[in-house]
Amino acid sequence: MSKKEKQFVEEITPMEVDFAQWYTDVIKKTDLVDYSPVKGFMVIKPYGYAIWENIQNYMDKRFKETGHKNCYFPLLIPESLLKKEAEHVEGFAPEVAWVTHGGNEELAERLCVRPTSETIICEMYSKWLTSYRDLPFLYNQWCSVVRWEKSTRPFLRTSEFLWQEGHTLHETYEEAQAETLQMLNIYRETAENLLAMPVVIGQKSEKEKFAGAYATYTMEALMHDGKALQAGTSHNLGQHFTTAFDITYSDRNGELKHPYHTSWGVSTRLIGGIIMVHGDNRGLVLPPGIAPTQVVIVPVASHKEGVLDKANELRDRLKDKFRVELDDRDNYSPGWKFNEWEMKGVPIRIEIGPRDIENNQAMLFRRDELEKDAVSLDDLEEAVEKLLEDINNNLLYKAKMMRDEKTYIVKTFDEMKEVMEIKPGFVKAMWCGERACEEHVKAETGVTIRCIPFEQENLGHTCAFCGKEAKHMVYLAKAY
Amino acid sequence: MSKKEKQFVEEITPMEVDFAQWYTDVIKKTDLVDYSPVKGFMVIKPYGYAIWENIQNYMDKRFKETGHKNCYFPLLIPESLLKKEAEHVEGFAPEVAWVTHGGNEELAERLCVRPTSETIICEMYSKWLTSYRDLPFLYNQWCSVVRWEKSTRPFLRTSEFLWQEGHTLHETYEEAQAETLQMLNIYRETAENLLAMPVVIGQKSEKEKFAGAYATYTMEALMHDGKALQAGTSHNLGQHFTTAFDITYSDRNGELKHPYHTSWGVSTRLIGGIIMVHGDNRGLVLPPGIAPTQVVIVPVASHKEGVLDKANELRDRLKDKFRVELDDRDNYSPGWKFNEWEMKGVPIRIEIGPRDIENNQAMLFRRDELEKDAVSLDDLEEAVEKLLEDINNNLLYKAKMMRDEKTYIVKTFDEMKEVMEIKPGFVKAMWCGERACEEHVKAETGVTIRCIPFEQENLGHTCAFCGKEAKHMVYLAKAY
Numbered sequence: 008m009s010k011k012e013k014q015f016v017e018e019i020t021p022m023e024v025d026f027a028q029w030y031t032d033v034i035k036k037t038d039l040v041d042y043s044p045v046k047g048f049m050v051i052k053p054y055g056y057a058i059w060e061n062i063q064n065y066m067d068k069r070f071k072e073t074g075h076k077n078c079y080f081p082l083l084i085p086e087s088l089l090k091k092e093a094e095h096v097e098g099f100a101p102e103v104a105w106v107t108h109g110g111n112e113e114l115a116e117r118l119c120v121r122p123t124s125e126t127i128i129c130e131m132y133s134k135w136l137t138s139y140r141d142l143p144f145l146y147n148q149w150c151s152v153v154r155w156e157k158s159t160r161p162f163l164r165t166s167e168f169l170w171q172e173g174h175t176l177h178e179t180y181e182e183a184q185a186e187t188l189q190m191l192n193i194y195r196e197t198a199e200n201l202l203a204m205p206v207v208i209g210q211k212s213e214k215e216k217f218a219g220a221y222a223t224y225t226m227e228a229l230m231h232d233g234k235a236l237q238a239g240t241s242h243n244l245g246q247h248f249t250t251a252f253d254i255t256y257s258d259r260n261g262e263l264k265h266p267y268h269t270s271w272g273v274s275t276r277l278i279g280g281i282i283m284v285h286g287d288n289r290g291l292v293l294p295p296g297i298a299p300t301q302v303v304i305v306p307v308a309s310h311k312e313g314v315l316d317k318a319n320e321l322r323d324r325l326k327d328k329f330r331v332e333l334d335d336r337d338n339y340s341p342g343w344k345f346n347e348w349e350m351k352g353v354p355i356r357i358e359i360g361p362r363d364i365e366n367n368q369a370m371l372f373r374r375d376e377l378e379k380d381a382v383s384l385d386d387l388e389e390a391v392e393k394l395l396e397d398i399n400n401n402l403l404y405k406a407k408m409m410r411d412e413k414t415y416i417v418k419t420f421d422e423m424k425e426v427m428e429i430k431p432g433f434v435k436a437m438w439c440g441e442r443a444c445e446e447h448v449k450a451e452t453g454v455t456i457r458c459i460p461f462e463q464e465n466l467g468h469t470c471a472f473c474g475k476e477a478k479h480m481v482y483l484a485k486a487y
Numbered sequence: 488m489s490k491k492e493k494q495f496v497e498e499i500t501p502m503e504v505d506f507a508q509w510y511t512d513v514i515k516k517t518d519l520v521d522y523s524p525v526k527g528f529m530v531i532k533p534y535g536y537a538i539w540e541n542i543q544n545y546m547d548k549r550f551k552e553t554g555h556k557n558c559y560f561p562l563l564i565p566e567s568l569l570k571k572e573a574e575h576v577e578g579f580a581p582e583v584a585w586v587t588h589g590g591n592e593e594l595a596e597r598l599c600v601r602p603t604s605e606t607i608i609c610e611m612y613s614k615w616l617t618s619y620r621d622l623p624f625l626y627n628q629w630c631s632v633v634r635w636e637k638s639t640r641p642f643l644r645t646s647e648f649l650w651q652e653g654h655t656l657h658e659t660y661e662e663a664q665a666e667t668l669q670m671l672n673i674y675r676e677t678a679e680n681l682l683a684m685p686v687v688i689g690q691k692s693e694k695e696k697f698a699g700a701y702a703t704y705t706m707e708a709l710m711h712d713g714k715a716l717q718a719g720t721s722h723n724l725g726q727h728f729t730t731a732f733d734i735t736y737s738d739r740n741g742e743l744k745h746p747y748h749t750s751w752g753v754s755t756r757l758i759g760g761i762i763m764v765h766g767d768n769r770g771l772v773l774p775p776g777i778a779p780t781q782v783v784i785v786p787v788a789s790h791k792e793g794v795l796d797k798a799n800e801l802r803d804r805l806k807d808k809f810r811v812e813l814d815d816r817d818n819y820s821p822g823w824k825f826n827e828w829e830m831k832g833v834p835i836r837i838e839i840g841p842r843d844i845e846n847n848q849a850m851l852f853r854r855d856e857l858e859k860d861a862v863s864l865d866d867l868e869e870a871v872e873k874l875l876e877d878i879n880n881n882l883l884y885k886a887k888m889m890r891d892e893k894t895y896i897v898k899t900f901d902e903m904k905e906v907m908e909i910k911p912g913f914v915k916a917m918w919c920g921e922r923a924c925e926e927h928v929k930a931e932t933g934v935t936i937r938c939i940p941f942e943q944e945n946l947g948h949t950c951a952f953c954g955k956e957a958k959h960m961v962y963l964a965k966a967y
Contacts, residue, residue, distance in 0.1 A: 041611060043561045044568065045598060050611055053556035053626060060557065076533035077540065081523045082562075082600070082631055082647050083584070088524065101590050104563070106600065108585040109635035109646075118525060120562070120586065120600070131521060131530055140818070146533060151562055151630070155589035166589075167562050338620070 019350070021288045026232040030160070033282060037291050037351050040161040047159040047166035051275065054351070055162075057299035058278055059169060063149065065201050065296070066171065066273070069193050075145040075173060080127050082150075083118035088126045092251040095125065098218020102154045104166075120153040125219065125244070125270055128174045129252035136176065136256045142266060143186070144176040162279030163236070163487045170274035176249070176266040178258070183267035187243040190271040191224045194239035202277065203294040203402035204228050204284050205410055206238060207433070207482055209458035214442050217270075221245030227457040227482060229410040230283035233431030235457050235484035238280050241271035279487070284406050285375075291352025292374055294402050295395040302331040302391060303353045307341045307360030317364050321357060321387065329391060349374060354398050355391060375401050420448070420472045423483065427454055433484050439470035440478035448472050448483070457482045499830070501768045506712040510640070513762060517771050517831050520641040527639040527646035531755065534831070535642075537779035538758055539649060543629065545681050545776065546651065546753070549673050555625040555653060560607050562630075563598035568606045572731040575605065578698020582634045584646075600633040605699065605724070605750055608654045609732035616656065616736045622746060623666070624656040642759030643716070643967045650754035656729070656746040658738070663747035667723040670751040671704045674719035682757065683774040683882035684708050684764050685890055686718060687913070687962055689938035694922050697750075701725030707937040707962060709890040710763035713911030715937050715964035718760050721751035759967070764886050765855075771832025772854055774882050775875040782811040782871060783833045787821045787840030797844050801837060801867065809871060829854060834878050835871060855881050900928070900952045903963070907934055913964050919950035920958035928952050928963070937962045 018036055022029040034040050039055035051059065067077070083106055090096045103119040121127065132144060149171045159165045173190060177183040191208060198204045206226035216223035220242040228238045248254075249265040258264045285292040295301050302325060306318040315335060322333040334344050341358070348356055358370040358379070371390060372379040375398050382390040413432030417423040423434050438444070438456065449455050459479045470477050498516060502509040514520050519535035531539065547557070563586055570576045583599040601607065612624060629651045639645045653670060657663040671688060678684045686706035696703035700722040708718045728734075729745040738744045765772040775781050782805060786798040795815060802813040814824050821838070828836055836852040838859070843849050851870060852859040855878050862870040893912030897903040903914050918924070918936065929935050939959045950957050 041614070043607065044565055044610055045561050045563050048561035048563065050561065051559040053558045056558045057556070059559075076537070078533045078536045079531040079539075079631075079649060081525050081528035081530065082633065083525050083528065085524055103590065104586045104598075105588040106584045107587045108597075110581050110583065117588075118584075127523065130524055134521070151559075153562065169559060 019288060019290055022231060022286075029286075029288070030283065033286055033290055034161050039278070039282075039291075042161070045166075047156055049161045049165050049167070051169070054299055055278060058281070058293070058297050059275055061297040061299070062197075062201065062277060063171075066193070066197055067149075069197065070147050070171075070173065073145075073189065073193070075147045075175075077148060078146050079148055079150070080121075080124050080131065082121055084121055084124075084127045086117050086119065088130055089119055091126060091129075092219045092248050094247070095219035099123070099154075102156065104153045104155055121150075122152055122154045123270075123272070124148065124150075124152075124172055125174065125248055126252075129248045129254060129268075132174075132176060132249075133252050133254040136254055136266065138256055139178055139258050141256065142176055142178050143182065144174075146175065147171055147173040160279075160487075162275055162282070168274045168276065170272050172270060172272045175269045176254070177269070178264075178266065180245070180267050183245070183269050184243050187222075187224060187241045187269045187271070190269070191226065191239070191241040194241065194271070194273055195226050197273075198226060198228065198238060198277075198280075199403060201294065201296040202281055202284075203296075203399055203406060204238070204280055205403065205407045207458060207460050209460035209462075209482070211240070211458055212442070212445055212456045212481075214445050215456060217242045219244060219247050221247060225458050227484075228280050228284060229413055229433055229484070230280070230487070231286070231409065232283070233413050233484070235433065235482075235486040236276070236280045236283070237457070237486060238277060239271075239273040242269060244268040244270060284409075285402055286352070289377075290350030292402065293352035293354060295354045295399050298352065298354050299330060300332045300348075300351075300353050301329045301395060302355045302357060303348045304331065304333045304357045304359065305341055305344045305348070306333075306335060307358055307363075309335065309337070311361045313364060314359065314361060318359050321359060321369065321384075324387065325391060328388065329395070345372075349377075355394055357391075373398055375405070416466055418467060418471055423454065423471065424452060427452060427485065431485060433457070433482050435464070435466065435480060435482060436471040437467050437469065437477035438479055438481045439473055439475040441473070441475070444470060444473045444475070454483050454485055457484050457486060499768060499770055502711060502766075509766075509768070510763065513766055513770055514641050519758070519762075519771075522641070525646075527636055529641045529645050529647075531649070534779055535758060538761070538773070538777050539755055541777040541779070542677075542681070542757060543651075546673070546677055547629075549677065550627050550651075550653065553625075553669065553673070555627045555655075557628060558626050559628055559630070560601075560604050560611065562601055564601055564604075564607045566597050566599065568610055569599055571606060571609075572699045572728050574727070575699035579603070579634075582636065584633045584635055601630075602632055602634045603750075603752070604628065604630075604632075604652055605654065605728055606732075609728045609734060609748075612654075612656060612729075613732050613734040616734055616746065618736055619658055619738050621736065622656055622658050623662065624654075624746075626655065627651055627653040640759075640967075642755055642762070648754045648756065650752050652750060652752045655749045656734070657749070658744075658746065660725070660747050663725070663749050664723050667702075667704060667721045667749045667751070670749070671706065671719070671721040674721065674751070674753055675706050677753075678706060678708065678718060678757075678760075679883060681774065681776040682761055682764075683776075683879055683886060684718070684760055685883065685887045687938060687940050689940035689942075689962070691720070691938055692922070692925055692936045692961075694925050695936060697722045699724060699727050701727060705938050707964075708760050708764060709893055709913055709964070710760070710967070711766070711889065712763070713893050713964070715913065715962075715966040716756070716760045716763070717937070717966060718757060719751075719753040722749060724748040724750060764889075765882055766832070769857075770830030772882065773832035773834060775834045775879050778832065778834050779810060780812045780828075780831075780833050781809045781875060782835045782837060783828045784811065784813045784837045784839065785821055785824045785828070786813075786815060787838055787843075789815065789817070791841045793844060794839065794841060798839050801839060801849065801864075804867065805871060808868065809875070825852075829857075835874055837871075853878055855885070896946055898947060898951055903934065903951065904932060907932060907965065911965060913937070913962050915944070915946065915960060915962060916951040917947050917949065917957035918959055918961045919953055919955040921953070921955070924950060924953045924955070934963050934965055937964050937966060
């Protein structure tokens with residue numbers, strides 16, 4: 008590596024030295040995002056937005072396959088609507104942005120910028136629903152929401168973020184519960200298959216559930232630094248909102264009933280997860296499914312006759328099947344380009360130079376393992392396809408290994424404190440199920456119960472934290 | 488037509504009786520949109536949103552083919568930024584919504600909900616641009632914007648609407664101008680090919696141009712009631728904003744320069760245009776390119792053996808190639824369904840009953856001409872494909888005929904007043920080019936200059952309105 012190239016890579020702080028700085032370096036230097044003049048608000052740059060578009064395309068298809076339709080509800084919500092569901096307003100009022108003036112006039116009632124849309128959507132649903140024949144309502148919207156945050160980090164916690172929010176109504180509790188879990192499973196499947204990000208799925212404790220929910224389900228991923236990321240939630244809202252908003256329909260017996268209700272969402276936070284699960288000290292490592300560029304072609308000695316032509320030919324061969332880019336900039340050396348594309352996390356780099364052409368081959372470099380191999384040009388499409396699949400599987404495998412290595416069983420509170428001190432990660436422990444105990448753990452250590460996983464294990468009979476009888480095995484962690 | 492079916496259709500006010508009421512009836516009864524509890528804000532329901540998604544998919548592809556990338560800029564803009572370009576703030580300040588509180592705290596500086604994003608984007612561009620090698624910047628965002636409107640109508644003028652806004656930077660004036668016209672042409676091509684909506688393209692007068700623009704170009708469509716709809720605009724912003732925001736780069740000679748700048752946008756307003764150009768007294772008539780359902784299959788005598796099976800079989804045959812729906816609801820008669828789907832503007836209805844099955848045929852009904860023909864089931868795919876194409880061509884042809892019939896040449900102000908009184912439409916007239924004259928015309932008649940069309944005709948030497956020497960031929964109309 009030449010000195011100049013070395014410096015290029017050294018711009019990223021190693022994650023072992025300072026994980027937060029590593030994250031900041033990566034998102035800025037790879038052009039995913041930028042800070043805006045409005046504190047806590049981010050600009051999602053084209054490279055970051057293309058990742059979001061790939062996530063959207065994948066998930067939107069899954070939503071539609073399961074019968075959901077998109078729509079759009081107003082950005083602004085009257086204060087009186089926000090207040091209709093008591094727990095909900097308590098949870099959200101402290102963090103909403105208030106519009107008080109329209110043009111030069113003060114508004115009679117102030118409007119909040121939506122922090123989430125249960126209230127405005129329920130208000131509309133109460134107008135739309137008449138008969139059991141109208142059910143289920145299976146609607147979703149892609150939009151941005153605003154939650155005033157004191158301390159923000161791009162993708163992980165910002166005062167505005169992009170997301171989707173699904174809102175459904177059903178005849179029975181069972182149908183609502185099935186929908187809640189179906190959507191959680193679509194989230195899990197997206198995380199694992201598209202993002203190569205393993206997740207633990209389970210139920211939130213009463214303390215951690217969504218403001219106004221009957222039950223909240225979550226998927227939790229573990230980051231390189233041993234902190235957890237809540238990566239998506241799905242809520243069974245029971246009849247809390249449908250009662251508060253007086254949504255009724257005449258059921259199969261002609262009686263007036265409140266329907267059952269769910270909501271579920273994932274956000275641009277997923278991009279933060281991808282970065283912190285797969286990234287390394289050279290920068291991003293993007294799973295092929297969401298990489299804006301899956302394959303970059305870098306010509307070597309491109310001034311030599313035939314090299315650029317061949318590089319163009321390869322691009323044309325690959326472009327219908329893969330997201331491929333030819334880097335034919337003439338003001339950067341191949342070495343500089345190699346480093347830049349590695350930093351940007353492009354899964355495969357194809358190097359093609361005069362000697363490769365002579366040998367009817369190209370070098371295929373894989374970002375996940377930083378390895379390269381010669382491939383015959385006759386088999387290029389197959390080789391690329393297979394390698395992308397390999398990379399995806401390998402990323403998921405490595406992320407699972409990483410998570411398992413950082414997952415510990417603890418029997419006592421002291422043991423957990425020690426673990427969190429020296430090797431932070433997921434902690435599995437038995438818990439009594441009581442809120443006071445959970446709050447005590449959080450107050451003393453900053454560690455929270457991430458979820459009561461569906462896959463329960465019996466680790467003992469007493470709560471690791473208070474010694475009372477244990478009710479559940481839970482995952483705990485410090486969290487983003 | 489049975490009495491019940493007749494009543495069903497009669498719910499829509501005939502457009503000759505009251506065009507505004509016809510429009511309101513159509514958008515409400517076809518479930519495109521609903522009014523929200525926030526005055527002037529609409530809810531776009533699934534049927535309306537699916538049209539927007541089809542428009543988005545088509546245009547987004549065209550934007551990307553021409554090198555543009557999507558990104559996302561903050562929803563909220565500090566007041567100080569909005570004020571940086573003098574004409575711009577004057578144009579927009581009276582109609583923005585102001586956020587004054589975040590959570591429980593009053594903000595030090597109030598923030599407006601973006602009415603358009605030139606200011607925040609230029610602020611970011613000033614950080615991002617360094618060298619001529621970085622140019623052009625070709626970015627776009629899909630989002631919602633808020634403009635406080637006193638008098639609103641869904642899709643046509645609402646306090647919040649969905650749109651795309653492209654913002655580009657270029658080295659030279661010529662490149663910026665070429666970009667401005669390229670995007671206008673993509674808009675025109677989308678209007679004509681996808682929406683079957685003919686448009687006149689040209690330049691806005693100084694009075695009507697965008698606040699802060701060097702020159703604004705527009706496409707103008709004519710509605711059934713003879714009023715014009717500004718359906719998309721593309722602005723050459725010159726160096727107005729890049730100077731105000733001090734965006735500079737070192738050019739090919741190492742000198743510091745301000746780049747040239749464009750912006751361009753279309754919105755959910757296009758849906759209003761589709762409704763008012765193609766709709767009739769039975770309801771919507773949707774162009775096949777954007778119809779959420781292109782083909783609806785209605786089984787006749789579906790209780791008879793084999794009918795539902797055959798209907799399902801036809802749906803399965805068509806579903807990979809077309810957006811097709813099988814209406815197998817058992818609580819509505821075929822006649823009721825025919826009316827409902829006609830009202831919803833579905834381009835093709837396939838009727839299949841026992842006798843059709845015997846004859847190995849189906850009835851194909853086309854919404855645009857309200858005609859039906861028997862088609863052999865052997866040729867169904869080809870027949871549907873051809874008919875959709877026919878419908879699209881026919882809709883464009885009919886819309887052009889309608890527009891031409893309602894386009895008049897006038898030589899004097901009195902002549903225009905008379906035309907606008909008895910047969911409103913587009914008026915072509917010669918104009919002196921002076922703002923005072925234009926303002927006089929508007930003040931006296933409410934008629935505005937829609938554009939100075941690229942296709943000029945010489946209709947005389949003097950201004951039709953003030954008698955001075957004529958500079959341009961212009962299109963005038965009352966407008967939405």
